[in-house]
Amino acid sequence: MPELRKDPIIGRWVIISVERAKRPDDFAKENGGPPEGECPFCEGREGNTPPEIYAIRKFGTKKNSSGWDVRVVPSKAPFLRIEGDLGRRGKGVYDVMNGIGAHEIVIETPQHISNLADLNEEQIAKVLTCFVERTKDLEKDSRFKYVLVFKNYGWSAGGGRFKHSRTQLIATPVTPKRVKEELIGARHYYDIHERCIFCDLIKQEIEEQSRMVLDIDGFITIVPFASRFPFEMWILPKKHSCDFYNLSFENNLDLARIIKKTLLKLKKGLNDPPFNLILHTAPFKRKKTGYWKTIQEDYHWHIEIMPRLTRVAGFEWGTGFYICPIPPENAAKYLKEIEV
């Protein structure tokens, strides 16, 4: 019997289609993409990107030259522009504003390595440090409400022509809809229970174990109960925290470790599939308003990883109704058993 499961945070129903269940090796393979050419993100080609905004560099090396570990540059084809004001306005029944924002690229390694999973833990920790530092800087700009940190790995996940491992940061003047829904859902739960819904969910996952993939130091990796995609995974800090950007240096290393292991499981277990990785954390401006006081208690940052193994059945776009062709418990069992 298929099951309908509800995402407890935003209330989205998902069909867990056990009848159509596939084995992990039934899933589609990556499409490839165009030929790569000379990569502008490799060490020694710093002149081929816009000038760097931030970098973690070896002592004594110069900006926009070799000798860096992680490097942040503006996007060459930004979705949003940094200069100008928001100009919020109405057009009859419609709302519109200028496309103000920042669009930055975190180049995660000086070598031409494509998968974050293949970097060492210290290197991944440096990448996380860049997320923190850049976001703290962008937060100073009063026009921005949110920074989206996301990775498109592989051509069919929206990755670019060059396979060099990198993550995108987009600062937006609005809170993205899905983030807002999570905030509202978490708030609603807190209003009733006076507990964080993510903390309750973590507790239940640790007790049940059936969707648990990894439990290391202060973090867990689970396959979510109402998975939208086969082998979807979430990484959550076990201790309550609304704000990714308060990561301590120690936690940073622990998080790097679980990210590496989670992505290695994906790579080894599912033949290096394309995936998207997205960081969900509390929005900006929170400290300046009364909102901050409650959001500290009701929201819980986490990372969502969505492998792109199936064609997207189109109606999911238009309905918000997802069909997952493998039960999350089976996906978790499979991933748990992959040695990394």
Added chain:
Amino acid sequence: MPELRKDPIIGRWVIISVERAKRPDDFAKENGGPPEGECPFCEGREGNTPPEIYAIRKFGTKKNSSGWDVRVVPSKAPFLRIEGDLGRRGKGVYDVMNGIGAHEIVIETPQHISNLADLNEEQIAKVLTCFVERTKDLEKDSRFKYVLVFKNYGWSAGGGRFKHSRTQLIATPVTPKRVKEELIGARHYYDIHERCIFCDLIKQEIEEQSRMVLDIDGFITIVPFASRFPFEMWILPKKHSCDFYNLSFENNLDLARIIKKTLLKLKKGLNDPPFNLILHTAPFKRKKTGYWKTIQEDYHWHIEIMPRLTRVAGFEWGTGFYICPIPPENAAKYLKEIEV
């Protein structure tokens, strides 16, 4: 300057990325899919599908034999099962219910034609009649709240191995999230303005003309102001109506005409791209509750058509934040000029 536009109904922001604007012939082509084999949906192969639930047939022909115009059969691999009760239950913090529902296939022509655009208007009107008749029948089942009517055309839009033109009907025991958001958004607008938001939007589109593609009889085709996808189109009845299933026979033919012309524009103008088509109408159970009285005034049925021309940049899944690489006004101008 790129623009941020807000969908006035559900409040989703979209980046209209003019800087990255592409010409219509820059968009990706269909991927193909596996070889087809002998099609089970063609006339004369009725034994290869499950027995029919409903059909429009030539007078005197027998069930499950030749002589039909449109034929409805259960899906061979249903997402949901028709037998059983809902069994709604909690699992700690989670909600779950049995995967009860109906999953039917409307075979739109006895010939092996793949694109609905290539059927004649009378045939398309018969297809619409099947949507109405099947939905009215499914509505009698008190377990169901909604019928999703959607078409996946082309392999990369989630279409099946056999290219024979067909539409899927899924009856669900829950209202899909996106439909619910629309209902809530429309209600909210009505509470303030005492007018239907769709009616206001239609009025504005007719006045502005810049996003209008077709205006025939009682229907219009527009490119929506906050398009998520390049060349997205909506078909709306100009006269207020919440319920697709109240279509009169005359309107049925008019709707068939505008659907045909809209899809022909897509086919001719964009090299027969894959697309999804989804019908949005008011949910069931509405007549039985006080809700029906207001929904009649605040909701407005429509059809959404989403061509699949771009790889889906992954973070859109996780954030509900879309980037459309062509301004809706340019898309509308291009589509308007395609002769059909």
